[in-house]
Amino acid sequence: MTSERRPRIAVINDDGITAKGIQALSEAMTGFGDVYVIAPDSPQSGMGHAVTFSSILKLHPFEFGRGVTEARSCSGTPVDCVKLAVAEVFGEDNLPDLLVSGINHGSNASINVIYSGTMSAAVEGAMCGIPSVGFSLLDERWDADFSASVEVAKTVVKGILQHGLPAGTCLNVNIPKVAKEDLKGIRICRQAMGHWRDTFDQRATPGGSPYYWMRGEFHNPDKGKDTDIYALQEGYASVVPVQFDLTAHHTIGTLNSWNLDHEA
Secondary structure (H helix, E strand, O other): OOOOOOOEEEEEOOOOOOOHHHHHHHHHHOOOOEEEEEEEOOOOOOOOOOOOOOOOOOEEEOOOOOOOOEEEEEOOOHHHHHHHHHHHHHOOOOOOOEEEEEEEEOOOOOOHHHHOHHHHHHHHHHHOOOOEEEEEEOOOOOOOOOHHHHHHHHHHHHHHHHHOOOOOEEEEEEEOOOOHHHOOEEEEOEOOOOEEEEEEEEEEOOOOOEEEEEEEEEEOOOOOOOEHHHHHHOOEEEEEEEEOOOOOHHHHHHHHOOOOOOOO
16 A cells, blocks of 8 residues: 555445445445445345346446445446446556455355355455455344444454455455454454255245245354354354365376376
């Protein structure tokens, strides 16, 4: 950061531009720089890294308040918001100094990071070369208390602005559902190797046609004490560094031993 201007901070989410979480995060970020909100005009939870190809995208000015420099609502997904922010709001030669996503209403710890629109926005930001972080509170209620989450966000953002992030890396930050005074601290963790066991309720329309409603239970066989799930259960906020290089580097040697490089 130079002393000549304040950092420019892009704020994205997946719960929609009117969600309480993005309101709390945006207001907190005004203490660090000029805040630009670009967020979906409706909830986009579970969209992952989806982008819009088959329909038009709309970007409209939005009266956000809370000390925000500029706000726009987007008809697309969280990743669409990042792409439009880079191409239309800031410009590829004038990227923001930081991208923050959230604060999500609900957990994005463990395998949830794969499905998360919140974290996909942060990953897209990192892909564009912007230091990026996603914040999530383990409380899905729309009237959740974000006071502890805001304090965690301020601490993490201060660290990013001071030290930067490695290229190709963003941060996945989750905060337990506790009162601010009961938060034990912040831990750097790895992603727990948990998973969802999906079930579906089969129902019927008034005309008798079947349809399905997804259910499921989260299972975590990973008992490591260095995971995000463990930290959250113990009352700590978890910080997991995430990379968008999905290569299983440790498997390359095994595949080379298969001797696949031969003529058919």
